[in-house]
Amino acid sequence: MKKVLLVGIMLIASISAKAQSYIGYLTDNYSGVNSVISNPANIADSRFKTDINLVGASAFLANDYIGVGFSELVSSDFDYDTDANLMLSSNNNFSGNVDILGPSFMFNVGRTSSIAVFTRARSFVTGNEFNGESLDDLDDSIDESQDFIVNEGDFFASGHGWAEAGLTYAQELMNKEEHFLKGGLSLKYLKGFGNAYVTGRNVTIDYDADGATLPDSSTIGTLESTGDLIYGRADDYDDDNYEYEVPNAKGFGVDLGFVYEWRPNYEDYVVTGADGEKTVMKDKNKYKLKLGLSLTDIGSVNYKGSLIDNYNINNTITQDDYDNIEDSDDLQNLYTFTQATEDMKAGLPTALHFNADWNIKSNFYLNFNTDLSMRSAGENVLRTANVFSLTPRFESKWFSFYLPVSSYQYNGLQIGAGLRAGPLYIGSGSLISTFTKNEIQGADVYAGLKIPVYYGRPKDSDGDGIPNKEDGCPKKAGPIENNGCPWGDTDGDSVMDNEDKCPEEAGPVENNGCPWGDTDGDTILDNEDQCPDEAGPVENNGCPWADSDGDSVIDKDDECPNEMGTVANNGCPEPVVTAEVQKSLNEYAKTILFTTGKSTLKDESTPVLVDIIGILNEYPNANFTIEGHTDSIGSEATNQKLSEKRAQAVLQFLITGGISPSRLTAIGYGESKPIATNMYKDGRQKNRRVEINLAQ
Known part of the structure; x- marks a missing residue:
């Protein structure tokens, strides 16, 4: 040192x-x-x-x-x-x-x-x-x-x-x-x-x-x-x-x-x-x-x-x-x-x-x-x-x-x-x-x-994120849930099996790979059926016809679709025979003429009867009685038979004109229901008559 x-x-x-x-x-x-x-x-x-x-x-x-x-x-x-x-x-x-x-x-x-x-x-x-x-x-x-x-x-x-x-x-x-x-x-x-x-x-x-x-x-x-x-x-x-x-x-x-x-x-x-x-x-x-x-x-x-x-x-x-x-x-x-x-x-x-x-x-x-x-x-x-x-x-x-x-x-x-x-x-x-x-x-x-x-990154040849050693299809990319393999198309409908709800039955993409069915059995496939759960005719796109007014006459046949009516009247409500209509019928009926003492209708009565038919057709569900009446000249029995025959003659004309027999009833009253006195000519003329009345 x-x-x-x-x-x-x-x-x-x-x-x-x-x-x-x-x-x-x-x-x-x-x-x-x-x-x-x-x-x-x-x-x-x-x-x-x-x-x-x-x-x-x-x-x-x-x-x-x-x-x-x-x-x-x-x-x-x-x-x-x-x-x-x-x-x-x-x-x-x-x-x-x-x-x-x-x-x-x-x-x-x-x-x-x-x-x-x-x-x-x-x-x-x-x-x-x-x-x-x-x-x-x-x-x-x-x-x-x-x-x-x-x-x-x-x-x-x-x-x-x-x-x-x-x-x-x-x-x-x-x-x-x-x-x-x-x-x-x-x-x-x-x-x-x-x-x-x-x-x-x-x-x-x-x-x-x-x-x-x-x-x-x-x-x-x-x-x-x-x-x-x-x-x-x-x-x-x-x-x-x-x-x-x-x-x-x-x-x-x-x-x-x-x-x-x-x-x-x-x-x-x-x-x-x-x-x-x-x-x-x-x-x-x-x-x-x-x-x-x-x-x-x-x-x-x-x-x-x-x-x-x-x-x-x-x-x-x-x-x-x-x-x-x-x-x-x-x-x-x-x-x-x-x-x-x-x-x-x-x-x-x-x-x-x-x-x-x-x-x-x-x-x-x-x-x-x-x-x-x-x-x-x-x-x-x-x-x-x-x-x-x-x-x-x-x-x-x-x-x-x-x-x-x-x-x-x-x-x-x-x-x-x-x-x-x-x-x-x-x-x-x-x-x-x-x-x-x-x-x-x-x-x-x-x-x-x-x-x-x-460390190296696990080899993934197909690039699907699954290592080759764990990939069921190492050379084809596929999802994890399918073991790394691509999804197939078993039924060949171009919808992959993982998205195909009917993988073994071909169907369109828009129906998830399933064929269109006919749920309501109306012969119209569901994809064209506007009412797939309700049967309906082809002409109404598979939907049942509606009955808007609930009168059991479907709208297409209902002449009054928004107003309840009857089947007989094509869905429209039945017309009501009013007192005016009744009066009109009887005014027509008074002009029906017969051969004197007989039940034969005169030709000039035809137009009147045709008009009556027209009126009755306006009330198809109404029933009527045809009533024959006479004056008091002659015996009562004779007058009764004559009144019945004349009522039947009118009934037959109306039936021939298209009125249903079920709607008509002919009755003869003879001289029993006069509307005027038989003592005078004018009264007897009024009593000789035919009436058409609404059946009660």
Whole structure:
């Protein structure tokens, strides 16, 4: 050791912290087994049948103490004093890590769970709370013989290397179509390769350029210091032979995570087999929004029999003492030194991760990720810095491209780029920033090879949405309900059997494939029958004739369809024989003439009788009596016979003229019903008469 250990550590530990791995790549749904690093739940319902990682490596180093331009850094004449830009503060930090993912693989166990086995080697260094403002000037002040005071206080630096062998189990916890939740747990066996730390407690250094007077009266600088330095390490390194043995160190770690997916278009990713069983597509991302939450690196490695050196540096030494320090033995001669052997526990860099992934459209995504350290700076503590990343990406099965934009605690904005092409993944979270920023405060890079075995979409040759292995007709499109086969047309009527209500009997499309029937049996088919449930004649389009007035005479025969009548009168109401009609009949009857003393009708009576027939026809349902009367001349018996014969003569004429015999009755009254006196000629003429009266 060329300089005092304290000063050496302070000069080294002047930088700031972040230790993320595979930046950008782990947001990819096709990162496979690698994704267990950030969230063990990721491998459930993944896009892989299996995924085998051959090797992957990620390296990261960053700080908030020094910045260097890329062109100066690669220049052959780079000079730290002139080309480096120091960003000094009372709280400078640093961190670096190397993360190697060795042979690892994942596979699915049934439809809802997955298992991963992974190997990993990691090394990690961090430093926190160093007073960079004071430390940068310490050596210069001593060399230039200038007074200087360093009030360092507490500071921490630690380094750890270990290997992991992990087993991850992930399981679907909820699948309610639109809402999906999965969880995962990783158990890790840890094997320590080495651990060391340096802690300063209440450290101060006061350099006085003329602090001591030599015997020759010249002066020399003095270095007055206070506080404690603690140096702990695994005691498996032989300083003399430079041989390293793997220490007796092991431990266990746990990672725990959950992922929620919102799947508003869930039905678009469901395939229904011919048996009706629904299967969700494994080869497709189904979410519009995905939220992940995980807690990683819970645990520690226990180093048995480690050495803990304690230097109490409350002393004043000269500049010559300072310049002659070569190793820790020289420090032990200058300061109070104690050493203890005890077990040393190196905690893992526990961190909380939140991830939100938005499927903008099709293959384009926008990811927001944050990593928050769950450990505070302290003795032998590894901690990540808080980081916020926004990563747009294009993602497909065989190719993805990422453009992460990240804001790191202590280190500002970084822009990177990465890609995945089949088995290769490569990238950097700071690639663009490295070539564009004037000051590089950190850089990272990752690369790896794997063997991905993706889920393919079930083959569907006919494009009917039913996989060939479940399709009864894999080369002909058909509906699920017909086992993936097209519907047939058994009866050849152009109506498919699934819509044909009479699949084995030809019929027109408009009757759902059934032949037209004759429901009412009126010989008119139902498609032409305007009254298919009521029998009716052809001339009335299959409907029964109506009887609007309900007189049992159908309208077509009813001469008075809106007025109730009789069948005999063609549906019209019967005329009523009024007193005027009766009088008219009798006026006609008085003019009927007979041959004197006989029942023979005179010819001049014919017109009168014809008119009477006309009147009787107007009342077809009325019955009449024909009454014969005589005067009193002659014997009563003779007059009776004469009256009867004359009534019969008129009745016969009327029957001959078309009047129904059933309507007529002939009666002779002789001289029994005179209407005038028979004493005079005029009266006797009135009594000789024929009357036609309405039968009561």
